Amino acid sequence: MLHRASPVTPVNLILLSLFVFLVYLRLKPAKPQTLPRAPPPTVFRTFTPPELFPYNGQNDMPVYLAVRGRVFDVTAGRNFYGPGGPYANFAGRDASRGLACGSFDEDMLTKDLDGPLDTLSDLGEEQFEALRGWEERFSEKYLIVGKLVPVGSEEAKAAAARK
Numbered sequence: 001m002l003h004r005a006s007p008v009t010p011v012n013l014i015l016l017s018l019f020v021f022l023v024y025l026r027l028k029p030a031k032p033q034t035l036p037r038a039p040p041p042t043v044f045r046t047f048t049p050p051e052l053f054p055y056n057g058q059n060d061m062p063v064y065l066a067v068r069g070r071v072f073d074v075t076a077g078r079n080f081y082g083p084g085g086p087y088a089n090f091a092g093r094d095a096s097r098g099l100a101c102g103s104f105d106e107d108m109l110t111k112d113l114d115g116p117l118d119t120l121s122d123l124g125e126e127q128f129e130a131l132r133g134w135e136e137r138f139s140e141k142y143l144i145v146g147k148l149v150p151v152g153s154e155e156a157k158a159a160a161a162r163k
């Protein structure tokens with residue numbers, strides 16, 4: 001009598017389960033494609049110095065700084081300006097004088113946030129040249145998100161009225 005080997009062998013069982021598994025992998029529905037989340041829209045707005053102040057990278061806030069009235073979003077440079085960074089003093093502030101003078105000392109910052117903006121009128125040609133250099137660099141690297149205006153100015157009042 002012809003003795004037929006049973007097809008149900010351990011090796012065949014393993015091969016079969018491998019086959020079933022591969023078929024399953026093939027037929028498994030692909031994860032739906034999701035688009036990367038778009039960054040929040042940038043709205044150009046006015047900032048008074050007190051309004052700019054919280055944009056210093058703390059409490060998950062973005063990092064902004066102002067140079068000669070233009071507010072730059074320097075969040076991409078968080079390592080420079082974020083909390084603990086070497087230039088953290090500039091975050092949320094008017095950095096014009098510090099950049100012009102090449103100093104990140106505290107006394108380069110406008111003390112009275114409710115007072116007039118720093119006119120920089122005492123600076124020399126060399127310092128303005130340095131400032132222009134920084135402005136050029138920032139313009140290439142960062143987005144301008146607003147304009148710095150003094151507290152109580154017409155522009156600040158107009159912006160407040162629009163809110």
Ligand code: HEM
Nearest residue numbers: 074077080086087098099100101102103104134137138141
């Ligand atoms: C001790 C001397 C200093 C050293 C060793 C130093 C070092 C550096 C380095 C390595 C960078 C990174 C450059 C890059 O990767 O793009 C940088 C950027 C920068 N530094 Fe300094 N720095 C010094 C002093 C200063 C001072 C006195 C100021 C004050 C104005 C300053 C302001 C800046 C700014 C604004 C940036 C640009 C960050 C950006 O691209 O957003 N640095 N510095």
